[in-house]
Amino acid sequence: MHREPYVIIGNSVAAMGAVEGIRSVDADRPITIISNESHHTYSRPLISYLLGRKVGDDDMLYRPPDFYDKNNIRAWLGVEVIGVDPRAGTLETADGRTIGFENLLIATGGKPIVPPDVEGAEAPGVFAFTTWDDARRIQEYIEERQVESAVVVGGGLIGLKSMEGLVQLGIRTTIVELADRILGATFDDTASAMARRRLEQSGVTVLCGNTVTSVEGTEEGLKGVVLRDESRIECSLVIFAIGVRPSVDVVRGTDIEVDRGILVDERMRTSADGIYAAGDVAQADLLLGDGKLPIPVFPNAARQGRIAGVNMAGGEARWRGGIAMNAVEVLGLPTVSVGLTSPGDDQCEILSELNEEEEQYRKIVLRDDRVVGAIFIGDIDRAGIITGLVRERIDVSEFKDLLLTKEFGLLSLPREYRKHIVSGRGIVV
Amino acid sequence: MKRIVAREEYCVGCRLCEIHCLVQHSKSKKIIKAFREERDSVLPRLRVEESGCVSFALQCRHCEQASCIEACMTGAMHRAPETGAVLCDTDRCVGCWMCIMVCPLGAIRRGPDSHVASKCDLCIGEDYPVCVANCPNEAIALREEDEVNA
Numbered sequence: 001m002h003r004e005p006y007v008i009i010g011n012s013v014a015a016m017g018a019v020e021g022i023r024s025v026d027a028d029r030p031i032t033i034i035s036n037e038s039h040h041t042y043s044r045p046l047i048s049y050l051l052g053r054k055v056g057d058d059d060m061l062y063r064p065p066d067f068y069d070k071n072n073i074r075a076w077l078g079v080e081v082i083g084v085d086p087r088a089g090t091l092e093t094a095d096g097r098t099i100g101f102e103n104l105l106i107a108t109g110g111k112p113i114v115p116p117d118v119e120g121a122e123a124p125g126v127f128a129f130t131t132w133d134d135a136r137r138i139q140e141y142i143e144e145r146q147v148e149s150a151v152v153v154g155g156g157l158i159g160l161k162s163m164e165g166l167v168q169l170g171i172r173t174t175i176v177e178l179a180d181r182i183l184g185a186t187f188d189d190t191a192s193a194m195a196r197r198r199l200e201q202s203g204v205t206v207l208c209g210n211t212v213t214s215v216e217g218t219e220e221g222l223k224g225v226v227l228r229d230e231s232r233i234e235c236s237l238v239i240f241a242i243g244v245r246p247s248v249d250v251v252r253g254t255d256i257e258v259d260r261g262i263l264v265d266e267r268m269r270t271s272a273d274g275i276y277a278a279g280d281v282a283q284a285d286l287l288l289g290d291g292k293l294p295i296p297v298f299p300n301a302a303r304q305g306r307i308a309g310v311n312m313a314g315g316e317a318r319w320r321g322g323i324a325m326n327a328v329e330v331l332g333l334p335t336v337s338v339g340l341t342s343p344g345d346d347q348c349e350i351l352s353e354l355n356e357e358e359e360q361y362r363k364i365v366l367r368d369d370r371v372v373g374a375i376f377i378g379d380i381d382r383a384g385i386i387t388g389l390v391r392e393r394i395d396v397s398e399f400k401d402l403l404l405t406k407e408f409g410l411l412s413l414p415r416e417y418r419k420h421i422v423s424g425r426g427i428v429v
Numbered sequence: 430m431k432r433i434v435a436r437e438e439y440c441v442g443c444r445l446c447e448i449h450c451l452v453q454h455s456k457s458k459k460i461i462k463a464f465r466e467e468r469d470s471v472l473p474r475l476r477v478e479e480s481g482c483v484s485f486a487l488q489c490r491h492c493e494q495a496s497c498i499e500a501c502m503t504g505a506m507h508r509a510p511e512t513g514a515v516l517c518d519t520d521r522c523v524g525c526w527m528c529i530m531v532c533p534l535g536a537i538r539r540g541p542d543s544h545v546a547s548k549c550d551l552c553i554g555e556d557y558p559v560c561v562a563n564c565p566n567e568a569i570a571l572r573e574e575d576e577v578n579a
Contacts, residue, residue, distance in 0.1 A: 017499070045502040049523055059521060062504045299500040299531055306499070327530040334539065336530045380529055381538050384496075388533030410487060410534060411480040421533050422435060422490060 003089065003100040004032045006312055009081050009250060010107030011035035012044055013298060014279025014305035016063055018105050019071055021309020021317070031073045032101075034093065038078035039132055040065065045298065047135040051165030060132060081250050086272035091250075103274050103312040106251065106262060107305060110244030110280040110296050115153065118240075119214035125222035126215055126238045129162040138239070147171055147237045151225050153212050154241035155182030157328060160195075162239045164331055167202055174205040174233055176225075178242075181208055186326055188342040190354060191335070191361060191375050198333045198359070212238070246281045246294050259283055261294035266318045268308035276312060278304035287321030287391065288339060288372055295322040323390065327380070333359060336383040339390055340365055340373035348372065353404050362404055369397040382409060388421065389413075433551075433561060433571060435485045440477070440568035442484035446560035447473040450488075453552055453559045470542045474549040475560055486560060486569050488549035489536045491515045497528035497537060497548075505546075512551070519545040 006022055008015045011033050019031055042060040049055045068075050080094035090100050112128040115121055125145070127138050141147065148171060152163045155177030166173045175182065181192035182199075196206050207227070215238055216223045224234040246261035257263045257271040261283035268276045268284070279301035283292045300322045310317035325338045340348070343365055352363040360378035364371055364386065371390045376383040386403070389396060394417055396403065402412040410418050448460070450473040455463035463471065475488035495515050498506045505521035506528055508514070517528075522545040529537050529546070540547040552558040560569045 043503045045525065046523070055523065059503075064504075298502050298527060299496070302499040325530060327526040329525065334526055336526065338530070380526055382535035383530055384528075384532035384537070385535040387531055391533070407480065409476075409478040411478040411483060411485070422487065 001090075001100045003102045005029040005102050006031045006105070007091065007099060007101040007103070008033045008105045008107055009035075009091070010105070010109060010279070010281075011037060011039075011041050011075070011077070012062070012107065012109055012279070013301040014107035014109070014282075014308070015105070016041055016067075017302045017305025018107065018276075018278060018309035018312070019073065021306035021311075021315075022313045023071055023309075024306075025310055025313035025315040028072060031071065032099070033068075033073055033075045033077075034079050034081055034091075034099075035075070035077050036080045037131060037133070040075075040077075041067065042132055044130070044132075045161070047129065047132055048161035048165040050132070051129075051135045051138060051162065052168030054168065084250050084254055084256075084275070086254050086256060086275055089274060101274070104276065105268075105305075105308050105312060106270070106275065106277040106281060107279045107301075107308075108247040108250060108281045109301075110294075111247040112240065113243045113245055115212070115240050115242055118212060120217055121215055121240070123215050123217035123222060125217060125236060126240065129158055129239050129241050130244060135165075138237070141237065142169065142171070145221050145236055149173070149235045150237040150239065151176060151212065151233055151235045152239045152241060154243065155179070155206070155208070156185060156241065156243065157183070157326060158244070159239070159241035160199075160330060161328070162241055163199070163204060166237075166239075167204060167331065171237070172203065174207060174235070175199070176210055176212055176227065177206070177208045178211045179208065182206060186324065186337040186341060187335075188363065188375060190352075190363070191337070191341070191377055194356070194359060194361060194377055195330045195333065195335070198331050202331050204331075244280065244296060246283070246296075248281060259292070263292060264304075264319075266320075267311045267316075268304055268319060269311070276308040278308040284319055285321045287323040293322075295324050297322075297324055297326060299325060320391075325387065327383075333377065334380045336374070336376040336380045336387075338374045338383075338387050339371075340367075341375050343367075343373070351400070351404050364403050366396065366400070369395050369400070371396060371403075385410065385413075392417070433488070433490075433558065433569060435487060436568045436570060437483060437485035439566045440485045441566055442477055442479045443565065444477050445563055445565060446475060446486045446569055447477055449559040449563045450474050450549075453555075454550075472538055472541050472547050474547060475536075486564075487534060487536060488560065489515060489532075490534060491549075491551070496531040496533065497546075500527040500531045502527055514551045514553075515548075516550055517546045517548060519543065522546050 043062040084091045212225045214226045262277040280296035307317040349366040363375040365373035455471045505518045524544040537548045
């Protein structure tokens with residue numbers, strides 16, 4: 001049987017990272033990409049900008065149009081993989097093809113969690129928000145039905161970004177969040193309250209500690225939603241953004257080890273020979289603490305993809321552990337959050353500075369003299385230095401007092417670490 | 430082949446590099462105009478850090494494994510194929526600030542009015558980056574690559 005040297009299921013961040021990783025080791029052998037979406041590789045986070053008409057279709061591509069040609073990639077787009085046979089080294093597609101592979105990367109990402117027990121959730125006008133096609137369908141629906149008000153279920157990042165797109169279209173939006181605050185997974189109470197205030201100033205209604213229990217629709221379209229407390233909100237569009245989970249369907253029924261995501265080692269190898277996983281579908285080592293968890297954030301996916309690619313092509317690269325991190329603007333308010341931002345125990349030391357009037361907040365969480373988490377709101381310009389300290393596990397006991405000062409910069413860091421980062425192998429000119 | 434290095438033992442913190450960098454990246458490229466009329470719309474792409482008697486100028490290192498390229502969600506941050514420089518395609522940048530979050534040098538800033546990432550571009554089109562060309566004390570220098578790590 002003919003075997004393709006490299007097959008990648010998926011066409012997003014981790015997949016593109018893998019292409020670049022493979023090509024850093026192997027310049028020629030063909031790469032096959034199979035994706036159930038029919039688009040050229042595109043930037044998933046841009047779908048909220050597309051919805052809000054901040055970018056157009058042409059701006060959606062994550063890599064240039066000639067990327068596949070230049071990298072000797074055969075892209076099978078709009079093709080669903082229905083099963084993988086690790087022993088035979090083959091996979092099967094919904095259109096009846098069987099493909100042999102030498103190396104396979106599973107980079108299928110995540111899929112939106114379907115709300116359980118919501119009556120009428122299949123009605124027209126109810127959407128998820130994770131793909132370009134989702135954004136397009138929502139846009140079409142908004143135009144067709146002249147949507148004036150919407151409800152977003154879920155106050156996490158996807159919920160907030162979809163809300164932003166709607167607000168930019170002038171649609172009156174309500175966010176319904178089950179927890180007692182928005183962005184609860186990445187922010188602490190203070191930061192959540194600041195984000196909430198920004199939303200409310202822009203006319204968004206935020207309802208916490210509540211959820212949608214049923215959607216009311218008729219032939220003519222959506223009428224509204226009913227909440228757990230039996231109150232009712234009139235709206236003609238609902239977006240469910242209550243989270244994503246690793247999209248592991250392709251390995252169901254195989255003996256590839258799966259927990260929440262597909263378990264991988266530090267070289268992104270699954271439990272099956274020649275099969276790798278990376279990105280939101282993978283469950284890899286953590287940077288802080290033991291064990292493995294899926295951490296569905298962009299930089300992790302890109303790096304895991306590259307590491308998988310290098311290893312697939314016979315090189316050697318290792319994952320040093322993942323950490324949650326997000327940079328996001330909430331209706332123009334810049335924010336960065338890294339790692340453990342709201343520790344539940346008292347073994348952490350907290351440094352923080354808040355200026356509510358100026359919408360400035362900085363918080364650094366330390367454990368055993370190492371930075372394990374941070375939040376920046378407003379002035380985020382040097383947040384990356386702190387992220388570097390987290391990633392490199394730098395002992396900050398000598399300069400802890402400087403971390404939140406205005407003057408804090410590379411000069412505050414130990415000379416050796418500073419030399420290391422400024423003289424790391426950069427480029428030649 | 431040469432690389433930019435910062436020599437903190439020679440930097441006197443005069444900040445001429447910041448001024449030349451700002452002018453170079455202004456629309457007019459004229460110092461008086463840049464400071465009088467464009468001050469709110471242009472930033473120097475490098476910054477001088479100073480603490481006591483130690484100072485040095487810091488700009489993007491154009492890292493070989495660039496965290497900012499990896500974290501860029503649109504593909505705007507990219508490596509120029511000809512020069513290897515790490516550049517931001519400002520038409521494609523949407524100002525999500527992922528690059529700022531991951532740059533361990535803190536070498537990227539939010540553009541002052543354009544809502545795109547602002548960083549060193551090695552002065553495309555010039556023989557030498559203006560910070561190197563105008564440093565009075567050679568504290569920002571170009572060095573042969575094999576000397577850099579020595």
